[in-house]
Every structure is written in C-alpha cells, then in structure tokens.
Amino acid sequence: MPAPLIQTQQVVKRFGALVANDHVDLTVEAGEVHALLGENGAGKSTLVKMLYGLLQPDAGRILWRGEKVVLDGPRAARRRGIGMVFQHFSLFEAMTVAENVALALDGDEPLPRIAARLAEVSRAYGLPLEPGREVWQLSVGERQRIEIVRCLMQDPQLLILDEPTSVLTPQEAEGLFATLDRIRAEGRAVLYISHKLEEVRRICEAATILRHGKVVARCDPRAESAASLARMMVGSTVLGVTHEAAAPQGPVRLAVASLSLPPAEAHGVALRDVSLSLHGGEVLGIAGVAGNGQDELFAALSGERLAPRAEAVLLDRRPVGREGINARRRLGAAFVPEERLGHAAAPRFPLSENALLSGHAAGGFVAGGLVRRGQLLGFVDEVTRTFDLRKGTRDPEARALSGGNLQKFTVGREILRRPMVLVVAQPTWGVDAGAARRIRQALLDLAAEGSGVLAISQDLDELLEIADRIAVMFHGRLSAPLPVSGLTRETLGLLMGGSGFPADAPEAA
Amino acid sequence: MRLVLERRSETPLALRLGSPLLAVTLTLASAFVIFAAMGQDPLNALHVYFIAPLSDSWGLQEVAVKATPLVLISVGLALCYRSNNWNIGAEGQFLVGAMAGGWLALATHGAPDGPWLLPAMLACGALGGALFALIPALLKTRFGANEILTSLMLVYVAELLLDWLVRGPWRDPQGFNMPVTVTFEPEAVVPLLLEGGRLNIGTPIALLVVALLAVLVGRTLKGFEIRLVGEAPRAARFAGFDEKKLTWTVFAISGALAGLAGILEAAGTVRMLQPGISPGYGFTAIIVAFLGRLNPVGCLVAGVFLAVTFIGAENAQIMLRLPLDVTRVFQGLLLFYVLACDTLLLYRPRLVRGAHA
Structure with missing residues (x-):
C-alpha cells in the first residue's frame, strides 16, 4: 500500500x-x-x-x-x-x-x-x-x-x-x-x-x-x-428548540417603509427600496448570502446610520429614522450586532462595563453622570444565572470569554431588559451547539411574550427553526416575507440567488 | 532557538504597576553607564541627580513647583490619548494660556482692581488654551486633518506669537530693550503658600484637578465614553457615543488645563511674560502621561519623578558641570523604556526550541 x-x-x-x-x-x-x-x-x-x-x-x-x-x-x-x-x-x-x-x-x-x-x-x-x-x-x-x-x-x-x-x-x-x-x-x-x-x-x-x-x-x-x-x-446529545411557526398576530412593532440608502463605502451595498413590518409575537428571519446588504440593514435599523427620512423607520408607529441608537433604545428597541468583539463588546473591558455599553441610555445604570457599579455587577450576575455563562471570575474582560459565552452575554444583556423589538444579526454564528440552542430558545421565549424579534442570519437551518416568516436580501433589496410553514430550502435558495428580484439598473460608475 | 512574543490573554496587575518601575530602573542603569563614560563617579552623580533634590525643604518646594505644570498638562493629555486623540501641542496651549491670562494682567497694569483679577486671569488662561486646542480638533473633525501634525505645528505659531508680543507691543518700555513685559502687579500674582520659597497655590489646584479627573475617568459615564472610544471605536458607536463631539471635549479640557498651567507659571513663578517661559513642559508632559499609564494618579507620581530630573539637572550643572542636555537624554531614554516595557504588558516573551524535532 x-x-x-x-x-x-x-x-x-x-x-x-x-x-x-x-x-x-x-x-x-x-x-x-x-x-x-x-x-x-x-x-x-x-x-x-x-x-x-x-x-x-x-x-x-x-x-x-x-x-x-x-x-x-x-x-x-x-x-x-x-x-x-x-x-x-x-x-x-x-x-x-x-x-x-x-x-x-x-x-x-x-x-x-x-x-x-x-x-x-x-x-x-x-x-x-x-x-x-x-x-x-x-x-x-x-x-x-x-x-x-x-x-x-x-x-x-x-x-x-x-x-x-x-x-x-x-x-x-x-x-x-x-x-x-x-x-x-x-x-x-x-x-x-x-x-x-x-x-x-x-x-x-x-x-x-x-x-x-x-x-x-x-x-x-x-x-x-x-x-x-x-x-x-x-460530545453530548443536542436537543432542538420547541417552536410552532404561526402567522403574525400582534401589532406592528417595527416598520421600514421604502428605505433606500447609498453605500457607506466604495463597493459597499446600497439599500434599495427596503420595506418590512415586524409584528409583536413573531420572529421574522432575514436570509441571504453574506454581503447582500444585511450589515447595512442592521446599521439602518439600529440607528448607527441614519435614514434620509424620519418616516423610513417606525418604532411602535413613531418615526425614528433620524434618531440615533440610544433614542431608539429608550423607545424599547435592542440590538445585537454580528461582530462580538469590537462591535457588540469592547474586548479589554470587563463584562460590567460591557453591560453599560448598550445599557447606559435605558438601563438605569447611571445616576447624575455617575456609573452605578453595584447595579452593573448585579446585572452581570443576572445574565450569568439566566444564560448559564461560564467564566473564571465574577467580572472578567470580554475577551477572556469563549465565543459562545460572549454571545450568550451580548444576547442576554439585551433580552433581560425585555425589549419590545430585538434586532439580532447572526445570533449563533460560531457558537457551539449547546449555547446556540439556549440562545434560539431565548429569542423564541421573548417573541412569545409579545416582543418582535428580527433575526438576520446566513444559517438557513437556524431561520427555518426559529422564524415565523422569512424574507430574503439580495443586492440590497428585500423580498416579501414568506411564511415558514411549507417553505422549502429550494425556494429560499432561488431567492438567495436573485430570482424574483427586479434586475438591477446599470451601475452609475 | 528563537524569541517569540505571545499575546497575553489577561494582563496581571503586578505587571501593570511593575512596567513603569522597570522603565525607571533601566533609565537609572543607563544613566549609570552614561555618567561613567563622562568621567564622573556614577554613584555620586546619581545622588546629585535624583536624591539631592529631595533632601531639603528648598529642593522639595522646587520639585513641587516644576511638577505642578507637568501634572496639570499631563492629566489633560491622558484624556486625549485615552480616546485616541493625539494632542502633541500642549506646549503651544500652555503658551497661549500664559498670553491670554497675561494680557489681562498687562491691560490692568498700573490700575489693578480688586481680588477678582487673579481668578479672571486664570479663567482667561484656561479659556485661551482651550480655544487654541480646539483648532486641531476642528481641523480633525471637519476636514480629517491629522491632529498630530496640526497640534504640533501650532506650537511654533504660539512660540512666535509670544516672541513677537514681548519684543513688540507688550515690551516693557523700561526693560532695557530686553524681550520681556513689565513685572505683574502684586494683585496679578499667584499667592505663595509658604514664606521663603516659590511654592504657590498652583500646586493644590493641580492636586484638586488630579482628584477630579480620577473620578471623571473611573466613575462617570463620560469617563467610560472616553475610554471606550479609544479602546473600541466601533463599539463606542454602538453605545451611541459621538466620536467627533468627544474629540472637541477632550481637546478643550486638555487645552484648558495646559492654558491654566501656562498662566499659573507666568503669574506665579515667572511673574511676567518672556520667550523662555516654558522649559518644554508641554512636551515633557507627554512623557509624564505615558509614564503615568494615562491615569490621573499615575500622572501625579510620574510628574513628580520628571520634576526631580529637572532639578537634578540644575544641581548637576552647578555641582558637576554636566550639560543640561544630559537631562533631555534621560527623558528621551525614559520614554523609550516606558514604551518598550509596555510591550511586556501585552505580550509574553518566550524562548522556543526549533519547531522541527
């Protein structure tokens, strides 16, 4: 041989x-x-x-x-x-x-x-x-x-x-x-x-x-x-989450109306005429091949980039397109970006300060300009308990946590504040199966309490598991949402490849 | 065998404290060699340099007088550097502060009017320094101009402006054509703390500023914002902090503190305006800020240490006939060692045997 x-x-x-x-x-x-x-x-x-x-x-x-x-x-x-x-x-x-x-x-x-x-x-x-x-x-x-x-x-x-x-x-x-x-x-x-x-x-x-x-x-x-x-x-048996997909019932929590945004950088993706409505009680999935405008959509929803018109983004029917991320948080929205280290969390800051990072505007962690450290530590303990964080000390630096544990933290710190709308990008990207199950279940539980959850993900299996409806992004456009029941991977695959979308106008360049 | 630097996952506290001490030790060791090479008894020279200034009341007062501007400037710079704003122009902001406050002293000269004058001068000095520091902030946030270059170049603008003022419109007519202004009226002079020395109320002001900034950085949301913007700018945007607004804030604070140091120096120690009003405090404060780990209390300790080298240099010049430039060499070496030792904070050096057994 x-x-x-x-x-x-x-x-x-x-x-x-x-x-x-x-x-x-x-x-x-x-x-x-x-x-x-x-x-x-x-x-x-x-x-x-x-x-x-x-x-x-x-x-x-x-x-x-x-x-x-x-x-x-x-x-x-x-x-x-x-x-x-x-x-x-x-x-x-x-x-x-x-x-x-x-x-x-x-x-x-x-x-x-x-x-x-x-x-x-x-x-x-x-x-x-x-x-x-x-x-x-x-x-x-x-x-x-x-x-x-x-x-x-x-x-x-x-x-x-x-x-x-x-x-x-x-x-x-x-x-x-x-x-x-x-x-x-x-x-x-x-x-x-x-x-x-x-x-x-x-x-x-x-x-x-x-x-x-x-x-x-x-x-x-x-x-x-x-x-x-x-x-x-x-190394152990992986359980699934429990979820029955259903048609949306609750009031519209988050709406986007004909939002167009030029790319933020050269060769970036422009958002073209994006519309969506997210109801309370549902998980709306946004599928699509990476780099088709999902990052841009997240930035526009969170307020990290402002929309050209205030009415382009509605939070509980209030126009917030020209409001920054903290104003939207105060109105009951919460956000989990895709990149854990450097975007969702500061790597060399302890977890307590990373809780402050997204919670200072609406979390009651600041009184008269002073940071309430005790409050923050208590909050970290609560996230730890609820989401079973594994960490060495009570308040370690974010970079000392494994990817899965840090993801549980960045999702958990938002969910514990019971947001009315949660926008989450790649909720379980690079996370081990056990942590992924826990995060998905937490998203479903939040929706079951009446909040609207918008999940942007490249993982079709994940979306099919947790979403009630799925829309697909392609070249900065968003398809109409399709109910998950009866939806096949093939249908989604065709949409992800661009069929059914209007042909792009020739680039001005 | 090769030397590998491995990233540390956590930095132990002992190293954080130990690294500046190691830098100081290495500087002293280098000084030992340099003194020996210059034909001095190294132990004696080190004594004159670093111990003698601390061994009598006059020396201690002088150390405090020198440390005051260094500490005031460096705590402001530390805020800038923490938030990734590289203000190199504190020397210029110091001079503009001295000029702005000094202008009030000169305008009221001969008719000084009550106890409001000195506080007003200090306020003018701080305001002048702040406004001058906002020029690089404006250029950075508006046009994307590199603040390292603009703030540094504005130092020369300030130096030449002072030069022109004291040789031209503000020159003392009875000054035998020397480039100096009149000596400030007693009402326009910073009061002394002790009789028979030069220690004035600038020093307690500096201590108060250190305490305030320590609370600001460690306990307030604004301090968190400053640290976060420097550490993880994208996360800072996610936190909803406005990077540009912060650039304005930290430049204004550090400019105001440098300006305050400038007018305290002019109205306290020098009591007039003249070209050589600063022996490079604005630049030395950069070393102080880094040696102090960009931490307000650290800056206080480092400021005192650097002040000792200033006094030691004067001692050495008188007693050992060593040139003042030796001090500059020490200060340069110190900054070099501080930055080198910081590498040890982030990386662990390790010797590895060849990978191919």
Whole structure:
C-alpha cells in the first residue's frame, strides 16, 4: 500500500496557555474527500494553517507521501502541491479576475497566457469565469470560483477548503460539489472543513473529528447520521428548540417603509427600496448570502446610520429614522450586532462595563453622570444565572470569554431588559451547539411574550427553526416575507440567488 | 532557538504597576553607564541627580513647583490619548494660556482692581488654551486633518506669537530693550503658600484637578465614553457615543488645563511674560502621561519623578558641570523604556526550541 498523501503525527500547537492542537494525527489519502469536523474553536483552522505553512507546529511532524517535510511558508506548501481556499477571500476588488490570479501564482507567466490557462481550467472543472471582469462586479460565489481556479492552476495534489459553502446559495453549493467530484476523479485529495453535517455526509468518504484540539473520532460519514456526527463533535446529545411557526398576530412593532440608502463605502451595498413590518409575537428571519446588504440593514435599523427620512423607520408607529441608537433604545428597541468583539463588546473591558455599553441610555445604570457599579455587577450576575455563562471570575474582560459565552452575554444583556423589538444579526454564528440552542430558545421565549424579534442570519437551518416568516436580501433589496410553514430550502435558495428580484439598473460608475 | 512574543490573554496587575518601575530602573542603569563614560563617579552623580533634590525643604518646594505644570498638562493629555486623540501641542496651549491670562494682567497694569483679577486671569488662561486646542480638533473633525501634525505645528505659531508680543507691543518700555513685559502687579500674582520659597497655590489646584479627573475617568459615564472610544471605536458607536463631539471635549479640557498651567507659571513663578517661559513642559508632559499609564494618579507620581530630573539637572550643572542636555537624554531614554516595557504588558516573551524535532 502506498504511503498516504499527507499525514500529521502527534502535532501540537499552543497559543499561550491554550493548546489549539493537542497531539493530532490526521491522514489523508490521495483521491479522497476528507472532512475535518469540529465546532468553532475545536482547532480545525489551526491544523490546516500548519498544513499550508502559515503556522509552525510546536511539536510533532508532517509527512508528505511518507516523507517528513518542513513547510515554512505557503510558498513551500504550494511547491509540494498543497493549495488552500480560505473562508475569507484575498482578492483585489479593483483588479480583473486574471490579474488577481496572476498575483497569486509563483512564476512569472505573462498575463495573456495566464488568462488563457484560466479560461481552460475554469471550463474543465465547470467553474465559469470571465478573466477580464473586475472582481467588485462579481458575486461571492464567483469570487470563490476565482480562489478555487487559482489553486487548481497550480496543479495541487491536496486542496484544502475552509467552510466553502457558508457563502453560497444551495444551488451554488451543488455546483461546487460537482467540481469536487471531478477533482477527486483525477486522483487529487480534498480536505474539507465544515460544520454542515448533511453536506459532509453527501460528499466526503472519510472524516476526522476534533474537539478541544484533540482528535475524538475518525469515521466514514456516509455510514453515520447527522445526529451521530453532531454527537461526536459536541460530545453530548443536542436537543432542538420547541417552536410552532404561526402567522403574525400582534401589532406592528417595527416598520421600514421604502428605505433606500447609498453605500457607506466604495463597493459597499446600497439599500434599495427596503420595506418590512415586524409584528409583536413573531420572529421574522432575514436570509441571504453574506454581503447582500444585511450589515447595512442592521446599521439602518439600529440607528448607527441614519435614514434620509424620519418616516423610513417606525418604532411602535413613531418615526425614528433620524434618531440615533440610544433614542431608539429608550423607545424599547435592542440590538445585537454580528461582530462580538469590537462591535457588540469592547474586548479589554470587563463584562460590567460591557453591560453599560448598550445599557447606559435605558438601563438605569447611571445616576447624575455617575456609573452605578453595584447595579452593573448585579446585572452581570443576572445574565450569568439566566444564560448559564461560564467564566473564571465574577467580572472578567470580554475577551477572556469563549465565543459562545460572549454571545450568550451580548444576547442576554439585551433580552433581560425585555425589549419590545430585538434586532439580532447572526445570533449563533460560531457558537457551539449547546449555547446556540439556549440562545434560539431565548429569542423564541421573548417573541412569545409579545416582543418582535428580527433575526438576520446566513444559517438557513437556524431561520427555518426559529422564524415565523422569512424574507430574503439580495443586492440590497428585500423580498416579501414568506411564511415558514411549507417553505422549502429550494425556494429560499432561488431567492438567495436573485430570482424574483427586479434586475438591477446599470451601475452609475 | 528563537524569541517569540505571545499575546497575553489577561494582563496581571503586578505587571501593570511593575512596567513603569522597570522603565525607571533601566533609565537609572543607563544613566549609570552614561555618567561613567563622562568621567564622573556614577554613584555620586546619581545622588546629585535624583536624591539631592529631595533632601531639603528648598529642593522639595522646587520639585513641587516644576511638577505642578507637568501634572496639570499631563492629566489633560491622558484624556486625549485615552480616546485616541493625539494632542502633541500642549506646549503651544500652555503658551497661549500664559498670553491670554497675561494680557489681562498687562491691560490692568498700573490700575489693578480688586481680588477678582487673579481668578479672571486664570479663567482667561484656561479659556485661551482651550480655544487654541480646539483648532486641531476642528481641523480633525471637519476636514480629517491629522491632529498630530496640526497640534504640533501650532506650537511654533504660539512660540512666535509670544516672541513677537514681548519684543513688540507688550515690551516693557523700561526693560532695557530686553524681550520681556513689565513685572505683574502684586494683585496679578499667584499667592505663595509658604514664606521663603516659590511654592504657590498652583500646586493644590493641580492636586484638586488630579482628584477630579480620577473620578471623571473611573466613575462617570463620560469617563467610560472616553475610554471606550479609544479602546473600541466601533463599539463606542454602538453605545451611541459621538466620536467627533468627544474629540472637541477632550481637546478643550486638555487645552484648558495646559492654558491654566501656562498662566499659573507666568503669574506665579515667572511673574511676567518672556520667550523662555516654558522649559518644554508641554512636551515633557507627554512623557509624564505615558509614564503615568494615562491615569490621573499615575500622572501625579510620574510628574513628580520628571520634576526631580529637572532639578537634578540644575544641581548637576552647578555641582558637576554636566550639560543640561544630559537631562533631555534621560527623558528621551525614559520614554523609550516606558514604551518598550509596555510591550511586556501585552505580550509574553518566550524562548522556543526549533519547531522541527
């Protein structure tokens, strides 16, 4: 039997006190699609960064075709035949597809030759691309194709894909799977990082599962169920939330009327004629591929960006489009942004001050300009109790909490104030299954008490689980909301890909 | 073997306190070497520099007199730096404060009128410093101009303005053509605290300011806003704080404190206006602010330490014939060591063996 394509033996990587990879053994054979599974923070990214030469192991060794290798940089990895497509792309928006590819290649091939080769490779793998288009005009799916094609042009034996479908519509993901089949058929190997278990069961023939930096299982995902894979990842059984989707009944709590906003920055997304109404007692989901205007919608709803007209945003029928975020909070709204550290919370501030951050306007934490520390600490204790926060001390710095615990805190500090309207972006992004369940249940409980909850999420499964109605964002427009009962992933997928939306007017640029 | 800097997840309190002490120790060690290289007995020189100023009542008073402007300016700068506003122009705001307050003293010269004069002068000084500091704030918030450059360049404007005033319209006609104004009337002079020294009520004012700002930073919503804007600007917007308004506020406060220090110096220690009114207090205060960890009480301690080096330098010049520039070298070294030691706060140095066993 020939030596495996790539193998790690007892690889260890530490970051300070944290052991990100603890004696990890991974074996990938030529011609297989191998899944690397684990929750966020389980050490998947650390491991593949070592395989791609971005990090150096503190101990252990890496074997390439049975031979010990030192990968002291991505260039060394590429020379061996290892290519990687990152979750976050590194493309220059103002340059063409071919120019972007040329920048990433190690040789000094002339641009026309690269463009020709690019066209050929993209045809051969079913990844349609126009070499002359500028990147800013392309969708996220097309951008990912550039990244994949430029890896394939280096003729890799091992292709590493980090969460490739998180930015794709279901239909685009199908296209990717067909490409992976072709790559496998040529005898190349794929290391596929994901936490979407259905997808892994379909396309991978081997899986290595990490938990807390250690390998906890190796299996053939085709022989497992999604539930059994989840159990291996989490280490315990994951319960679902209880929710019956229903038609909206309560009064309109939050309404947006024909809101248009130019992009805040170059190549940003403009909001075009967005309208929605959120009723008390319901969870309204906003689906869509990342970067279709969800961030802009959140900023407009929260008041971090003001609307052109006061009537464009109504909170309990009061026009608040020209009011800042604190005025909206005083009227009973609460907000949870997507980015936990740096936006929702200040990393080096203790939790008590992070409670003050969003609560100073309406939470009763300030008297005569003075901060009431005792009050804040009591509030932190209450969030801790209600949401089962795990932390070392009573009032640690925000950055000392794990992602899931910090997310429970940033959602919990808003829910405990019993807001009339809660706008939450990516409520469980990068959160382990147990914390995600608790957060989703808390959102549902809040809605059940009569508040309106607007959840912006890229995770369709999450929205289908908690929402009563779902609307889709595409190129800054928002579809009419569809009731969840009877809604299929396929219908949503088509909307996420832009069908049913009015064609965009040609850009003024 | 290689040296790796690893990010710390939490900074221990002992290090926070220890890092400035380590910087001071390293500065003293460097001073030891420098004195030896200059042919002095290092221990004796260190004694003259750092111990002698603290060993008699006159020296202690002088230390307080020097520390007062340093502390006043640096606590204001600390607010600016905490909130990511880089006011480098306190020297200019100090001079404008001296000129604004001094103008009132000169305008009433010969006909001083009651006890309101001195408080009014102090208010004018603070107001002048604040208005002068608002120029870089305006340029930053309105046009996006870099406040480091604009505030620094305005120092030279203030210096030249003072130069022109004391050589031109404000020159003392009986001053033998020296570039000085008349000596202020007794009513326009900051009263002394003790007979037979130079300690005046500026020092208790500075202590009061330190106490007020310590409460502001640590206990009030405004202090939280200042810290949050500097630490996490996006989170500050989420908190609903207006970054631009805050830029105006901290520039105004630090300018007012620098201006107050300026008029206290002019009407207290110097009692007239002249070009050399500040031995670089506005710039030294930057070192004080960082050595004091941008914390009001820390600035008080650091201000006293820097004041000792000023007095020590005068002592050393007289007793050891060492040039005053040596002090500048020490102050520069000190800032360098403070910033270097701060790296230890954020990172843990670790030696690692080669990764490939």
